[in-house]
Amino acid sequence: MEGAIVSLTEGAVRGLLRKLAGVLAQESSPAQRVHGEVQYIKDELESMNAFLRSVSTSPEDAAGHDDQVRVWMKQVREIAYDAEDCIDVFVRGRSHPAAAAGDEGRLVASLRRFVRLLAGALGVGGGDRSVAAQLRELKARARDAGERRTRYGVSLAAAAVRGGGGSSSSGRLDPRLHALFTEEAQLVGIDGPREELVGWVMEEEPRLRVLAVVGFGGLGKTTLARMVCGSPRVKGAADFQCSPPLVVVSQTFSITALFQHLLRELIQRPRKAMAAVAAAGGGGGDLVAYDALQGMERWETAALASKAEGIPARQKLIILFVAEFVHICGTITLYRYIVILDDIWSSSAWESIKCAFPDNKKGSRIIVTTRNEDVANTCCCRPQDRIYKIQRLSDAASRELFFKRIFGMADAGAPDDDELKQVSDSILKKCGGLPLAIVSIGSLLASKPNRSKEEWQKVCDNLGSELESNPTLEGTKQVLTLSYNDLPYHLKACFLYLSIFPENHVIKRGPLVRMWIAEGFVTQRHGLSMEQVGERYFDEFVSRSMVHLVRIDWSGKVRSCKVHDIMLEVIVSKSLEENFASFFCDNGTELVSHDKIRRLSIRSSSYSSAQRTSNSVAHVRTFRMSPSIDNIPFFFPQLRLLRVLDMQGSRCMSNKNLDCICRFFQLKYLSLRNTSVSILPRLIGNLNHLETLDIRETLIKKLPSSAANLTCLKHLLAGHKEQLTRTSSVKFLRPSSGLKMSHGVIRNMAKLQSLVHVEIKEHPSVFQEIALLQNLRKLSVLFYGIEVNWKPFLELLNMLSGSVRSLSIDIFDAQGNISISSLEMLSSLVSPPIFITSFSLTGKLGSLPPWVASLRSVSRLTLRRSQLRADAIHVLGGLQNLLCLKLYHKSYADDRLVFPQGGFARVKLLIDDNLVNLEKLHFNEGSMPNLERLTLSFLREPKDGISGLNNLLKLKEVEFFGNIVSSVVSKVVSCVKDHPNHPRVVGDKWNIVTVYN
Structure with a gap:
């Protein structure tokens, strides 16, 4: 820390x-x-x-x-x-x-x-x-x-x-050592994972195989690896010629230190155990044996190797491997070995140690445990290697382990008291399926003399302070803190920043990165934008298993995450200790460690704005308020040194509360998303350091004229998109929710990178202003295609064709209808946007503009009301990098939609939404070979149905949404029963999800 x-x-x-x-x-x-x-x-x-x-x-x-x-x-x-x-x-x-x-x-x-x-x-x-x-x-x-x-x-x-x-x-023990001595009878939910890994170990594969178990700290990776090597099938294999010692690879890894640890494990630990037994019998124990390893920290590697004498031959073999003295023993290639390398923290540690384990073509195995997916991928880089991502315990398994730890029995010892069950559910929710947390808190409750609701509730409510002070939970805290300590220098403040979000809060990637930048946590790198660097920071936390993934999009990119409740308690504690952040919590509790508050998070509706804090808020740099708060705090106008103001979802935020923010002259990030605000302050332009203005899902329709002074603005985000499915893959832009742009407002915003859902109708000169924004990467425009607008609109696309990477165009006629065809005008583009990776078009086409076939970088394509024919499907099928295809209402006009053989080679997500003329949906053999999710919505049942689903060999899920037609669902369920991949069928009716098979 x-x-x-x-x-x-x-x-x-x-x-x-x-x-x-x-x-x-x-x-x-x-x-x-x-x-x-x-x-x-x-x-x-x-x-x-x-x-x-x-x-x-x-x-x-x-x-x-x-x-x-x-x-x-x-x-x-x-x-x-x-x-x-x-x-x-x-x-x-x-x-x-x-x-x-x-x-x-x-x-x-x-x-x-x-x-x-x-x-x-x-x-x-x-x-x-x-x-x-x-x-x-x-x-x-x-x-x-x-x-x-x-x-x-x-x-x-x-x-x-x-x-x-x-x-x-x-004097502290390594908190991971509990995994060495856990009795198998005390374990829960390990049988399935163990048998799967044992199967990998025992497969007929003569080459050396590395099996990596990867996951969050405390999930039981070490325990699982030990159970695999201790299973009867592995222990009974006569051709395994060595007993596997447990090798702990520390954060400060070195070959010498690892060798020293092995000597302790193979010499000292058994002798200590013998001495303990002797002492228990009254013999006092033979402590002289420990002298053999005194001063070993100063020994050279050769001297360490010599001390391996006396160790059983099969264990000495492992010592020789790890010490990189393979040449000492000429018969080493005769043996089949299996070892565990526990808690490898870096790829460099693996690179240093892997050469000590030769591939002798005897079917040897190495089991690696790590918290870092990048490390797992480095260890398992060959076709025969395997990666196992360990999962959290299910609710049922968590409850079984919890009560087994407290009462000694999983079912008979469970409390009959409904109130006690209710508290236990709250505790288990905080544990989040983390075995280490469940066992530690269960042990703590088992030690309490009174097993009452009040006693358990006190532990649940004060878990943060218990982690700080209670020895029973010290090991849990240490295990979680290990992940934090291993973070590179530049990531520690970024991770600590996650403490400002409350329990179970879904943290979105984009806003978080922009907050980090506003706070100054992101360091500029040559050739990368600050946003790209910040996204790499986010990916580091994902790779290190330090956050739980909530939403992964069609490209495999993590869009949102959560912090485990126990990990959140740890970083909140550290934030308070270092005066990084302060918190106003339930029942008016103030968690403040310094007279000057630097970052402030108000988390509970029970905090009253009438309270008077004795601490100075004049130095607050980040202020965040949970949506449940009923009133803006009295001190809000005093936050004049704010860099970040996150009011997303705060329904108490209104127009009258906003005037004071024009005096927050250091403000760089302002989110009013999903508030009732309808008008921005007249002097919003005073915020001349502002980089992000997020007014999505508000009633704001226009920027004041002073916004022209926001010369540092990089992200202007407006509009209101409704999410129609739980996966957020299906969205719908509310009509008339765009931000109306006037002449001169964005002319000086030369740093703009994102301009989202702006509406242009009366001022065609705005197109010319947008065309000058050479840093623009994301553009979403609602365009009214009256004749006077066409020419400047096409000039804009020509001028930005080399810079824009995400382009969304909604084309309407003067009355706001989609009745005019835009094909002729779009086809006349001199410099089409061929470098875009995401393209969305709402507007009548009939057929595709010729340049669409040249979109070699596009990975997401969204069409709505385009009224395409079958020939367009063959064109789209040839887009070699297309991963996601969304065909919304009236995007396809024919009655048969057939996906051809060899087409859409990389597509993972396909959405077909209410194609009104559709009578048949068919997938030819060899079409969409990588499709994983098929999302469908129908107004009625297609006459000739849906066929060819068995040809989609990687299909994992068929999802229905909106007004679900039950007869269509039933036929799909029947069809996929024989599918080799056993995809599940789900229905998402206004975010109420039903599983049908």
Whole structure:
């Protein structure tokens, strides 16, 4: 967790250093007079920053630093935050009105006034005395922090001595060791996974096979691997010539350390066990045996190998493998071996160790456990290798394990008290199918003298504090914290940021990435946009199994996730400890650890806005409020230093609450999505740092004229799409929900990357303004195709053909109907958008424009009311990268829809929605060989039905939605009964899901 402190602190200092450098770059006379003073502050902070980086990358960081280091780092971070806030306020000065007026001379004059204020603050010239006092205090605090580090001996060396440099000196056991000693009778839900893996191990495959078990920490990967090797089929295999020791590959992996661990496992642990037995019998035990390994940390690898003498031959063989002394034993290739490598954290660790296990063509096996999917893919890169993704326990298995742990029996010991069952359901919901959490909390409840509802409810309500203080839950906390500690330096603040979302909240990928960027957590990389870098951060959490996946789209991209409730408790605790975030929770509880709140999340409707918090909210950088809150808090207008304001779903947010946000001059992210707001404030243009404006699912129809000053805006998101299925694959844009664009509003928004659901009808010049946005990547436009608009619209498409990657066009006539044909105009494009990856078109065509066949990069294609014929299906079937095809209402005009052999080779999702003329839907043999999900909706039963489903060999699900026709569903259920892949059939009627087979 120290890495979190360092990451947060170094990030805060880095942001301030940039601003101090800007002051030093000023050539005005006042700036020159304060040059020496500002340079002192900058140099001091740079030195602190270098120390922080050393702390983060030192070997001791894995073991943890002492309290002095933690406290010092927190103090530095608070100084940097305060200084940055102070400078932001003064830099703004009177510059904001000038910027809003577009007068560069006033802006320059305001900047000069700030320099004079800074000069006065540092005692060089005049200036406001309160300004001077604040900045003199900050300078003194920076100087004192530097001196304090020396005065109290805060250093890496001191931390290493006091911390011991390793976990062994702390006296704590490795929390993963519980998996070594769990009795099989206590396990639940392991039989199926174990038998599947045993089958992989025992398959007739002479080549070396690696089996990787991957999943979230605490799911039981180590236990499963041990059960596989301990199964009668594997143990009874006479050709396995060695007993598998459990090899724990730590986060700080090295060959030597691994070798030392093996020696301890194979020599020391059995002798300790014997000594314990002897001591229990009164003999005192033979402790002299432990002397054999004293001082082993200093031994060379050869000396370590020599100590393998005396170990049984079959176990010594594994030692020789791992120590990379394969050449010592010439008969090594005669044996078939099986080993477990537990908890591998990085691909580099695997690369270092894999050469120690030769493929002797004897059917040897390596079982790897890891939390990282990328590591699993690296380990299992050959055709014969296998990856097993371990799943959470089902509700029934979770309940069985829980009551078995408390009462000793799964059913007979379950409580008869309905209230106790209700509390246990709440506890199990928090455990989320995590065996480690279920066992730990069950053990805690079993130790309570009174098994009452009140006692159990207290544990459920205070799980966060129990994790902090109760020894029974310490192992669970350590296991979860291991995943956090292994995060790269730049990801720790990003993951800690997830603590602002409440339990069971679905976190969407796009908004989260934009919040990270607004907070300054995402670092620019050459050749990538900030959004692309942020998405890679998100993918890291997915790969490391640190979040639970909620929605995966047709391309395999994770669109949303949740944080496990127990993991959320851990990061909330750490957020409070480091003053990263504060929380207002149930019953008015305030979880605040510092007098200055930096990020604030109001989570419960029971929090009253009438409450008066004693903590300062003037320094809050992120504010988020749950939808259940009834009133805007009284302190809302005081949040003037906000970077992120997330009010999504807050029904209490109204027009009258919005005026004050125009004074939040540092605001970069503003989400009013799904609120009752209908008009944006007249002075919204004052937010000249704003990067994201999300007004989707609101009543806002138009931007005020001052929005033209939002020159930093990158994402303008409007419109209202309804989700018609649980998977969000079927969406419908509400009529007239687009944002009406007026002349001149977006002319200066040169940084725009996303312009979503804008409506253009009366001002064709808006097309010309959009055409100048060369950074635009996503464009969704509702276009009224009156004659005067056609030419500028086509010019826009020509000018943006090389930059836009996602294009959505809705074409209507002057009355808002789709009656005019747009085929002729679209066919006349000189430079069609051939690089787009997503294309959606609502409008009458009859046939496809010729350039559609050249869309070689398109992966998603959506058509509505296009009235295509059979020849268009053959064209679409040739799009080599198409993964998702959505044919909505009136997109197809013929009565037979036949998908040809060899067509749609990569399509995974097909949607057919209310094709009114359709009488037959057929899939030829060899068509859509990779189709996994077929989503259908019918107004009536097609006369000739649906056929050829057995030709879709990878089909996993047939989904019906909307007004479901039961006769069609019944025939499909009957048809897929003989399908080799056994796809399920589901009905989603207004998000009420029914499974039919």
